[in-house]
């Protein structure tokens with residue numbers, strides 16, 4: 001049994017439903033972390049952009065949530081499924097997840113979801129996300145690169161603070177490698193905060209900079225497919241801004257991490 005002073009619930013260390021193990025964890029900030037969960041048996045095949053549902057038995061009940069997979073399918077057996085998660089300070093799933101030591105048993109099912117790449121799509125791919133919503137795009141980039149078919153990509157990721165920009169080092173490195181055909185555009189919504197001291201990149205929310213990004217990168221509505229993931233308000237605002245620029249609705253795919261109107265007070269948007 002695992003105990004924690006802020007979350008008094010009892011997490012079962014062993015349960016019949018468990019079929020996977022938390023094999024690795026890396027913290028990015030105090031409330032953002034990467035987790036790797038590996039199946040006991042063969043990994044289940046998935047498409048980049050899909051999500052897995054993972055959980056633990058807490059106070060006698062299975063508590064589980066969906067998470068986009070950030071890793072490429074080809075490492076699912078060796079490394080497990082990589083998840084990029086924000087700790088939400090309400091006693092539900094993430095407070096339990098944050099308490100799990102590496103090696104803890106878990107339940108994982110999936111994959112699910114239709115937020116996937118089209119086969120042989122030679123349009124420019126515009127990926128727009130807030131916070132952890134970047135996860136499916138990392139899987140998409142990794143997989144298309146592994147197959148030797150990188151797609152011309154512009155990735156816009158908005159966060160409150162520059163230290164919350166997940167995968168920043170990898171993305172900056174990939175951007176330098178012409179094989180990736182990637183333009184990485186991070187944007188910070190609270191530039192005046194001391195935590196963002198020294199930030200020289202874009203400022204403003206994703207929906208505020210999307211029009212400039214389209215202009216700067218010459219993104220034409222008829223030659224661009226758009227994927228938007230994360231905070232539902234951002235998704236709707238970005239979609240509206242793109243429609244205003246003439247992007248047809250069927251060129252825009254969306255993955256909402258929670259229902260619109262359900263923002264959690266005190267939690268950065270995404």
Ligand SMILES: Cc1cc2nc3c(=O)[nH]c(=O)nc-3n(C[C@H](O)[C@H](O)[C@H](O)COP(=O)(O)OP(=O)(O)OC[C@H]3O[C@@H](n4cnc5c(N)ncnc54)[C@H](O)[C@@H]3O)c2cc1C
Pocket residue numbers: 051065066067068069083084085086087088090092093094095113131132133135255256257258259262263264267268269270
């Ligand atoms: C298809 C899908 C994929 C998802 N993938 C991810 C992912 O890759 N990474 C991830 O961290 N979350 C992801 N989520 C959200 C995740 O399933 C949980 O809702 C989240 O981890 C919070 O769980 P909780 O039980 O602590 O709180 P919940 O009761 O599930 O959520 C409480 C509130 O927290 C806020 N919230 C939820 N998720 C986030 C978030 N990511 N960032 C900021 N605020 C949030 C919302 O306001 C929500 O109403 C995904 C959701 C869906 C539907």
